[in-house]
Ligand code: SF4
Ligand SMILES: [Zn+2]
């Protein structure tokens with residue numbers, strides 16, 4: 256397979272685009288495409304301050320790299336979840352993020368890494384909080400999502416950032432789209448988009464500049480760019496719905512190249528034509544009495560109630576344990 260631009264040996268073949276590129280041209284192509292998506296979906300402009308949520312994985316680190324190369328003012332936010340899972344997951348992922356920053360801070364003296372360690376700041380790690388809270392039926396993901404959303408929103412908003420950028424790729428988006436379609440979750444479908452506007456004071460604007468890249472494309476970018484990222488998935492991801500749907504969609508893609516992209520673009524077109532407008536009823540949001548973040552619950556938000564429950568549990572002197580890695584423990 257030859258590069259379409261220069262005829263050298265191709266490093267990647269993207270069947271859905273009928274495009275093969277060598278390493279050099281691929282490293283040009285992906286940032287150019289990212290810029291195109293940023294403009295097409297009105298994600299942010301050159302003057303905006305961007306906070307990139309980085310996990311130490313290929314998608315988020317590649318996104319931060321690309322945004323810096325494109326000349327954006329992009330800082331990173333790392334959230335230490337305190338997940339070990341036998342692979343020292345959180346510690347290893349933080350090391351990758353710090354290494355990424357150390358390699359670039361000379362060239363980009365303005366880039367900053369903000370780090371929030373959940374265990375240190377709030378007094379329990381994510382697996383401990385999940386074990387105490389009883390949310391999520393033995394899986395920490397619901398508590399983890401709640402905590403991450405709150406912290407990301409808070410750091411972005413309090414830090415005066417114009418937008419919070421996440422590294423969601425097309426495979427992530429299509430897996431969610433498929434789950435929401437199978438269950439006809441009209442409200443979720445109406446809200447799924449490359450950009451989520453900050454509809455309330457206290458909410459940060461969110462954007463997903465990689466939402467049209469296949470996972471293998473962001474992985475290829477990280478590899479060819481020499482970005483050292485954490486290969487291990489979070490140990491709690493094993494057995495998740497998302498991984499199951501990604502597997503199904505990959506089977507579909509293998510038989511019908513471009514099926515995943517078509518599904519996603521068709522959905523965005525349907526949304527743009529107003530298919531979901533009727534569903535977008537306004538959810539009544541109040542400011543949480545404790546932290547001030549918007550919440551649909553009266554009184555305190557789910558995040559504050561979670562930590563109150565944990566404080567009460569600890570006050571009784573009960574032992575704080577980590578939630579086991581469920582897929583292996585069941
Ligand atoms: S797999 Fe679950 S626990 Fe692990 S980072 Fe994702 S949401 Fe959090
Ligand atoms: Zn080439």
Ligand SMILES: [Zn+2]
Nearest residue numbers: 543546556559
């Ligand atoms: Zn709150």
